[in-house]
Amino acid sequence: MNAKPDLDDISALSLIATYRSFRRAADELGLSPSTLSHRMRTLETTMGVRLLHRTTRSVSPTQAGQRLITRMKPVLEEFDMALESVNDERGRPSGALRINASEIAARILMADVIPAFLAQYPEMTLDIVTEGRLVDIVKAGFDAGVRLAEAVPQDMIAVPFGGDTRFVTVASPRYIARQGTPDTPDALYQHACIRQRLPSGKRYRWEFEHQGQETNVDVPGVLTLDHPGLMAKAAANDLGIAYLSEHVVRHRIAQGELVTVLDEWCPLIPGLCLYYSGRRHVPSGLQAFIDMLKEQHPL
Structure with missing residues (x-):
């Protein structure tokens, strides 16, 4: 050779x-x-x-x-770090930043962080990939990921933002008027539920907790969907009860399309985190994005 x-x-x-x-x-x-x-x-x-x-x-x-x-x-990796160190000397981030996120997280970032970041750093480009499955961000070539805190791998550095969140059970007022309000998770077996198919192909078991008591319910239902937005729409169309992130249904609740049930069984959980590998040099573009995230979503 x-x-x-x-x-x-x-x-x-x-x-x-x-x-x-x-x-x-x-x-x-x-x-x-x-x-x-x-x-x-x-x-x-x-x-x-x-x-x-x-x-x-x-x-x-x-x-x-x-x-x-x-x-x-x-x-x-050393080559990329060398180039990045030169970029740091320029005093202004430039280049590409790749982030893997859930669709919900991407929508939240699109509301404020991403527009502000691109306006302040016009030499940066963002590549946001949304998918339901959790990927190895290092192996897949991403600079960072955004997921719920409970899903962040333990060997990653996590930056929480947006505060605590929760998953809620919701139905339309018409459905509740017709079928009644469940008072415990077990009562869901007597209702039509809109089930969720996970990216792995398995059905998601709804998770509840009340006064230290935890329970998982494999709910019944004739409709199974794999997208939170479609599940919220199905619930608003009187097709049953859905279990979704509060971020997904907040606007429908505010407009009266949906109401929550089993509130006492749906406690707050740690919210979203941006996370990245601590084994790599943090590029100036990623550090700038983190700073913007903290500015837009102070804890």
């Missing part, structure tokens, strides 16, 4: 291995999948070894490719 491979190509190889997809990696790099594929074949020719297994439906690193990615990971 006479020519040395380009560091950008090694970084692209790592991204392909992370996503197991040429398309997703190409989208992030601002390239076409065909261009990225050509660059990887050139890299393999330069290295003199096959680095990727390709099929019509998937892509994954070969043993040699994975070994190269593993050995080069610290180098790539």
